[in-house]
Amino acid sequence: MTNLLEVQGASKRFGSFTALDNVSIAVPKGSIFGLLGPNGAGKTTLIRIINQITLPDEGKVFLDNEPLKKEHIQDIGYLPEERGLYKSMKVGEQALYLAQLKGLSKKEAKDRLKYWFDKFEISHWWDKKIQELSKGMAQKVQFIVTVLHRPKLLIFDEPFSGFDPINANVIKDEILQLREEGATVIFSTHRMESVEELCDHIALINKSKKILEGEVSDIKRKYKSNTFEVGLLAESENGLYDELKEKFQVVPADFKTIEEQLKLKITLDQSTSSNDLLGYLSTKAQILRFNEVIPSVNEIFIKTISENE
Amino acid sequence: MNNLKLIIQREFIARVRNRTFVVMTFLSPLIFVGMIALITWLATLNNEEVRQIAFFDETGMFTSDFKNSDNVTYINYSDLSLNDAKDSVVIKKLYGLLYIPKKGTNKELASSVQFYADDAPNISILNGIEDIIASKLTNQNFEEKGLDLNVIENSRARVNILIENFSGEKTSKMTNYVKMFFGGAAGYFLMMFIIIYGNMVMRSVIEEKANRIIEIIISSVKPLQLMMGKILGTSFAGILQFLIWVLLGSVLLFIATSVFGIEAQTPTGIDPSIALQEDHQEEIQLLLQDILKLPLGTLVMAFFVYFVGGYFLYSSIYAAIGAAVDSETDSQQFMLPIILPLMLGIYVGFFSVVENPHGTVSTVFSMIPLTSPIVMLMRIPFGVNWWEVLISILLLFGSIIFMVWLAGKIYRVGILMYGKKPSYKELYKWLKY
Numbered sequence: 001m002t003n004l005l006e007v008q009g010a011s012k013r014f015g016s017f018t019a020l021d022n023v024s025i026a027v028p029k030g031s032i033f034g035l036l037g038p039n040g041a042g043k044t045t046l047i048r049i050i051n052q053i054t055l056p057d058e059g060k061v062f063l064d065n066e067p068l069k070k071e072h073i074q075d076i077g078y079l080p081e082e083r084g085l086y087k088s089m090k091v092g093e094q095a096l097y098l099a100q101l102k103g104l105s106k107k108e109a110k111d112r113l114k115y116w117f118d119k120f121e122i123s124h125w126w127d128k129k130i131q132e133l134s135k136g137m138a139q140k141v142q143f144i145v146t147v148l149h150r151p152k153l154l155i156f157d158e159p160f161s162g163f164d165p166i167n168a169n170v171i172k173d174e175i176l177q178l179r180e181e182g183a184t185v186i187f188s189t190h191r192m193e194s195v196e197e198l199c200d201h202i203a204l205i206n207k208s209k210k211i212l213e214g215e216v217s218d219i220k221r222k223y224k225s226n227t228f229e230v231g232l233l234a235e236s237e238n239g240l241y242d243e244l245k246e247k248f249q250v251v252p253a254d255f256k257t258i259e260e261q262l263k264l265k266i267t268l269d270q271s272t273s274s275n276d277l278l279g280y281l282s283t284k285a286q287i288l289r290f291n292e293v294i295p296s297v298n299e300i301f302i303k304t305i306s307e308n309e
Numbered sequence: 310m311n312n313l314k315l316i317i318q319r320e321f322i323a324r325v326r327n328r329t330f331v332v333m334t335f336l337s338p339l340i341f342v343g344m345i346a347l348i349t350w351l352a353t354l355n356n357e358e359v360r361q362i363a364f365f366d367e368t369g370m371f372t373s374d375f376k377n378s379d380n381v382t383y384i385n386y387s388d389l390s391l392n393d394a395k396d397s398v399v400i401k402k403l404y405g406l407l408y409i410p411k412k413g414t415n416k417e418l419a420s421s422v423q424f425y426a427d428d429a430p431n432i433s434i435l436n437g438i439e440d441i442i443a444s445k446l447t448n449q450n451f452e453e454k455g456l457d458l459n460v461i462e463n464s465r466a467r468v469n470i471l472i473e474n475f476s477g478e479k480t481s482k483m484t485n486y487v488k489m490f491f492g493g494a495a496g497y498f499l500m501m502f503i504i505i506y507g508n509m510v511m512r513s514v515i516e517e518k519a520n521r522i523i524e525i526i527i528s529s530v531k532p533l534q535l536m537m538g539k540i541l542g543t544s545f546a547g548i549l550q551f552l553i554w555v556l557l558g559s560v561l562l563f564i565a566t567s568v569f570g571i572e573a574q575t576p577t578g579i580d581p582s583i584a585l586q587e588d589h590q591e592e593i594q595l596l597l598q599d600i601l602k603l604p605l606g607t608l609v610m611a612f613f614v615y616f617v618g619g620y621f622l623y624s625s626i627y628a629a630i631g632a633a634v635d636s637e638t639d640s641q642q643f644m645l646p647i648i649l650p651l652m653l654g655i656y657v658g659f660f661s662v663v664e665n666p667h668g669t670v671s672t673v674f675s676m677i678p679l680t681s682p683i684v685m686l687m688r689i690p691f692g693v694n695w696w697e698v699l700i701s702i703l704l705l706f707g708s709i710i711f712m713v714w715l716a717g718k719i720y721r722v723g724i725l726m727y728g729k730k731p732s733y734k735e736l737y738k739w740l741k742y
Binding site (some may be wrong): 015048051053073076078079080082083084085086087088089097098100101102142145 | 312315316319323516517520521522524525526527528529530725727738741
């Protein structure tokens, strides 16, 4: 799989403050790439470098194997976290203006806007001023303007903030649809559940350095610790607990059940397989639950960050 | 380039559609003409008032000298006692009471005449009275010394210096006033335009920052392009407004003059009592010649060049300030570097240039880019060497390039900075980002 975007060793300093320190990422074509990191880690600076808003002090950026140049602006659609629209301008005029700035002709922009406005059922907003719309409504217009020129690369910074669950879902489906149509998506957010749901690749940035990057499934495989969550029904729960503790690495677990049971997390060493554990447990108790613990992106996020502190 | 056009268009339309712009454009000429009409009307009202002045003349010498004029009538109260005269003036609400006491000598008399009035009396009326008394006393003094009044009158010389330049063309003494008027008007207008439209540029920058649309825009266009688009778009709106004003103003003035019967006034400064009637006409002719003889072509050209240059120089500073702050209230601390040179330009223009248009102060300030648009415009009617103008223009446009570059750097960083109240030190740091 080829990479649509490659950032190589990008650094950016503001005075004595280093916003970005030798960061490299590779975004595969057609992927949804999650750019994660705590507040102030340097995500926005990286995104601004990709958008040519800020120039890096060091490092190179390649889009489609070409060094980033001015014309690439038309290949990128960017929805910033800090976003707004002209308050006193009409919705339609405004969308036309922004689309034309991205290089669309007036007619083309009008046709495409009509399509999107119909799709989102907001055609009657055309002559309204932004100040008459709610925040969520304005966000829809911003989303349309971001994707209107059919860019190869879409960058969304917290795209779901300000949307109610229904509209957030509409936007999510649109993002997936755009990916189907061939766009690559970079997705910066704090909402881990949407990362879990959408992203196939992630990069984690902390304190201006990249500390993790890769395919989500690979990372999860790397971070899983051969741990299993079990729910057991035994006659003497305490006795069983002590017995297991001698054989395996065991900690009490907590999950929701309707019946009383012994809830444990059992971590196996490399020589023991899950079948071994299952076989052993089946002789001791009735197994109500048995599943492998796969770390969530959220857990990986917290773990990696605290390891790097 | 195409984007620049789009930005200019948007800025222009945004300015022109603004309600304040529409109101200002169409109301200002009305207000302006209304003010002129009001002032003229008030002035005529004032002049029509006939003031009644009572005089109490103990000497009896002046009775026949106080002649009624258009705006003053004199009433002789010399038959009453002084106190009765005072009471009577108060009761009848006359303008005042002139008291001429009897004194031994004319010298003593001259310094003991008194005028009683509740309000501070009009200076020109007092001057008139003083003249009457003074000439009477002077003539008496002459007679006492045995001089013949007729001889004195005939031997009095009236001097009116005619001014010619070395190529033999006559000019009027008004020339300097005419030059001052044209230069001053141009300089003053330039200053107003810079302040009004520079502020608009600044507000437009702040608006984009406050609306948070800025990051969306600059992911499509370069910040410098956006800044230039703003400055240009706003200036076109300003030029449109100016053209409408000129058009409306002349129409309204025409209507006003025909309706209110206000005569177009010849510039002040001619003292009608000195110039005789035929001299007066000649003066006006010379005056018109003077206006035509001004380097009008040069003036118009220079006005355009300095107008554009000055506006660009200052509005790029305004744009940088707009980018540095979050709201208009925060911008106050940065206003000084704009207002100070503008004010300085105006003051140097009205004091130094008028006094000595080619002196060191005037010359230096007509070279310094921040003041040159105003000061040079004021100097040009007095005739300035072409190379001086050239140097000044080169310096101005050089510093525009520098200032736009500087402002662009601050702008680029500032538009993405929120929640910081920047100091000059902070701005300096931004230059290096």
